[in-house]
Amino acid sequence: MEVSNTILQIISSFIEADLRVAAPILIAAIGLLYMEKAGVVNIGAEGTMLIGALAGSIGAYLFQNPWMGALVAALAGGLVGVMFAYLVVTVKANQIVAxxxxxxLALGGTTTVNRIFFGLNASSSDIPSFTKVAIPLLSEIPVIGSLFNQLGLAYLAILMVPFTYYLMKKTTIGLSIRSVGEHPESADTAGINVFRIRYGTIIIGSMIIGVAGAYLSVGLLSFFSENMVSGRGYIALASVIFGKWNAFGVLGATLLFGFGDALQIRMQAIGSAIPYQFLLMLPYLLTVAAWSGFVGKAVAPKASGKPYFKG
Amino acid sequence: MIYYKKNCKKRLTNDSSATIMNKQIYMLYVHVRGKGILEAEMENIKQKPVGLLILRLFPPETAWKLLIQILSVFSALLVGAVVIKLIGGSPGAAYRALLVGSMGNLKAVMETLVKATPLIFTGLSFAYAAKAGLINIGAEGQLYMGGFLATLVGSSFGWMPLIIHLPITLLAGFIGGGLWGLIIGWLKVKFGANEIITTVMFNYVAIYFISYLVTGPMIEPPGTYPQSRPITDTAILPRFFQGSRLHWGFIVALLCVFLFWFFFRKLKVGYESRVVGSNFEAAKYAGMKPAKVMILIMFIAGGMGGLAGANEILGIQGKLFQGFSPGYGFDGIAVALVGMNSPFGIILGGILFGALRSGGNMMQMIAKVPISTIYIIQSLVIIFVIAGQMITLENRRKLLAIFRRNNGSE
Structure with missing residues (x-):
């Protein structure tokens, strides 16, 4: 009885940890999904998240409200999006290099601004952070109840999945976005403004990615630290590919990757024989496997990475 | 381009299977590059008596590109100055400190070259792939894998003399990175996996792999610090002078730049790589084997990344540990971009970004501008250069029209 209770507790805390670790990656991946669907590959998600994280902590500090932090992060992300969109849509520069x-830019910019704004002795107590919101009744279910005791943003992230799925599959605007990603020439002929769609998806996607950054700095932690995103932007990109450009697939991918990450932290703590680094590699290896067609071929939108030349 | 024509004839007439195709490939090549008009124009210019030495040395296209490139870099520095002003520094003082810190005296120049060395290697890594139409974002991972294999060989076999041990160790570095790149090429050719995504993913795989090695199997006894055993003296890249870290790795880098030029200008396989890069179908039609070429190119590109890692370990660090590269792999992309994938340009690009890195400390100390600002300047350089290159593309035809008028040719 005693033992089974402990096991249940471990599972419960594990589920909680999984979603907690997966949520920022999920938010960023959903943001990426919008522009990926329109044929834009954004390796800059990592940097956009970093900028969002700093903007989030500054916003939360100035307004003494974590939600304002998320809003400022979204605006900062949007600004980065405008710049990226200008480079890859208008100037038609190489998306990867941009x-x-x-x-x-984010690495240098956030470090510089952080030192100027917070100085070297920033105290985390000055920045308000998100608190957990327990959903009544559901959060009292044994074992999986911990799923319903998360940060407010995590619920939003989950809700965005069906919303994005519906938007992409069932609405005209979703159809326009997909056609721009698959075949911009035909989309243009059909009267869809390719530039506007790409600008729109990049800016909105970048705003969402900015919020994902704020989840780190005013959610998981309550301060900004240099390079705190540490690869989550790349994992988000990996999730989009591993999730096969489908909102629910992305959800599954981020939960799986989050699971690996949560497991890895546990294994480090108990000193497991399996090196934790191999678990950290897993998202990347799985993505390469999916990308190469070993585990169900991941097929990108056809116009991925290509600028559109009108006329 | 004229050179291509001669080169194409010379090389391919030697190859009996491709003799008949010779002319067609060239025409096709010119066609796909959309340079046909410019070609003809260049012929015209060169036949004229006023065809000028300067035009031969700097064909208008190259001169124009060069001008845009220089303007781009300067615009980036200008915007960088605005940024420095915005964060409360003095742009003049900052740039002066940056210049003095990186070029002010012989010691500073040598330190700039130390920083430039790995950047030249990673720049070459990107450029090799780019010439063959591939985008290699994986130099960072290749650098780590090269560093790993170089450490493996360099920390053992201490009984060998330096003259044998050092070259073998460098070769190990090349192969370490090369195999990491080869996998990318193989995945692309065999499974159609786009190299951009795979190289990005493989960077992290390599970084975690190194983390595993230096905390596990390769940890230096008794295992207090997460680092490998030191490199034996027989595999250390010797330094030139007392008091400077400048080592023989810089010479190796210059040698690799020469080999890069030689590969693409003098070797048949180099020529084929360029054709594969500009048009895959044309290359296939001409009887080349694009798949083979791509795998080879990714091997060499990876090898260059690997040499960057080996060079850092054997010349500077002396042992393998986590995060020994402060992003040299990614900086290599900027170096190749600024250098327009040309041998001389890559050296200059390496020195430019090496100077930013080596002068940054002085900038922080004297002008009180945080060292992280150099990353901002660096990203601005990339942004302006890629924007500038698109302008070049747009204006190529316009320039041509002006040129045609001035020369009075039809």
Missing amino acids: GIAINI
Whole structure:
């Protein structure tokens, strides 16, 4: 009885940890999904998240409200999106290189601004952070109840999955986005404004990615630290590919990757014989496997990564 | 381009299977590059008596590209100045400190070259792939894998003399990165897996793999610190002078730049790589084997990344540990972009970004501008250069029209 209770407790805390770790990746991946569907590959998600994280902590500090932090993060992400969109849509620069530039810019920019704004002795108590919201009744279910005791943003992230799925599959705007990603020439002929769709999806997607950054700095932690995103933007990109550009697939991918991450932390703690680094590699290896067709071929939108030349 | 024509004839007439195709490939090549008009124009210019040495040395296209490139870099520095001003620094003082810190005296220049060395390697890594139409974002991972294999060989076999041990260790570094790149090429050719995504993913796989090695199997006894055993003296890249970290790795880098030029300008396989890069179908039609070429190119590109890692370990760090590269792999992309994938340009690009890195400390100390600002400047350089290159593309035809008028040719 005693033992089974402990096991249940472990499982319960594990489920909670999984969603907690997966949520920021899920938010970023959903943001990425919008522009990926329109044929834009954004490696700069990592940098956009980092900028969102800093903007989030600044916003939360200035307004003394975590939700304002998320809003400021969204605006900052949107600004990055405008810049990225200008580079890859209007100037038609290489999307990958533009993304790398954003990552380097974010690394330098956030470090610099952080030192100027918070100085070296920032105290985390000055920045308000999100608190957990327990859903009545559901959160009292044994074992899986911990699923319903998360940060407010995590619920939003989950809700965005069916919403995005519906938007992409069932609405005209979703159809336009998909056609721009698959075949911009035909989309243009059909009267869809390719530039506007790409600008729109990049900016909105980047805003969402910015919020994912805020989830880290005013959610999981309550301060900004240099390079705190540490690869989550790339994992988000991996989730989009592993989830085969489908909102529910992305949800599954992030939960799986989050599971690996949560497991890895546990294994480090108990000193397991399996090196934790191999679990950390798993998302990337699985994505390469999916991308190469070993585990169900992941097929990208056809116009992925290609700028559109009108006329 | 004229050179291509001669080169194409010379090389391919030697190859009996492709003799008949010779002319068609060239025409097709010109066609797919959309440079046909420019081609003809260049012929015209060169036949004229006023065809000028300067035009031969700097054909208008190259001169224009060069001008845009220089303007792009300067615009980036200008916007960088605005950024420095915005964060409360003095742009003048900051840039002066940056210049003095990186070029002010012989010691500073040598330190700039130290920083430039790995960047030249990773720049070459990106450029090799780019010439063959591939985008290699994986130099960072290749660098780590090269560092790993170089450490494996360099920390043992201490009984060998330096003259044998060091080259073998460098070769190990090349192969370490090369195999990591080869997998990418193989996945692309065999399974159609786009190299951009696979290289991005493989960076992290390599980084975690190194983390595993230096905390596990390769940890230095008794296992206090997460680092490998030191490299034996016989595999260390010797330094030139007392008091400077400049080592023989820089010479190796220059040698690799020369080999890069030689590969693409003098070797048949290099020529084939360029054709594969500009048009896959044309290459297949001409009887080349694009799949083979791509795998080879990814092997060499990976090898260059691997040499960057080996160079850092054997010349500077002396042992393998986590995060020994501060993003040299990604900086290599910027180096190749600024250098327009040309041998000389890559050296200059490497020195430019090396100077930013080596002068950053001085900038922080004297001008009180945080060292992280150099990353902002660096990203601005990338952004302006890619924007500038698109302008070049747009204006190519316009420039041509002006040129045609000035030369009075039809």
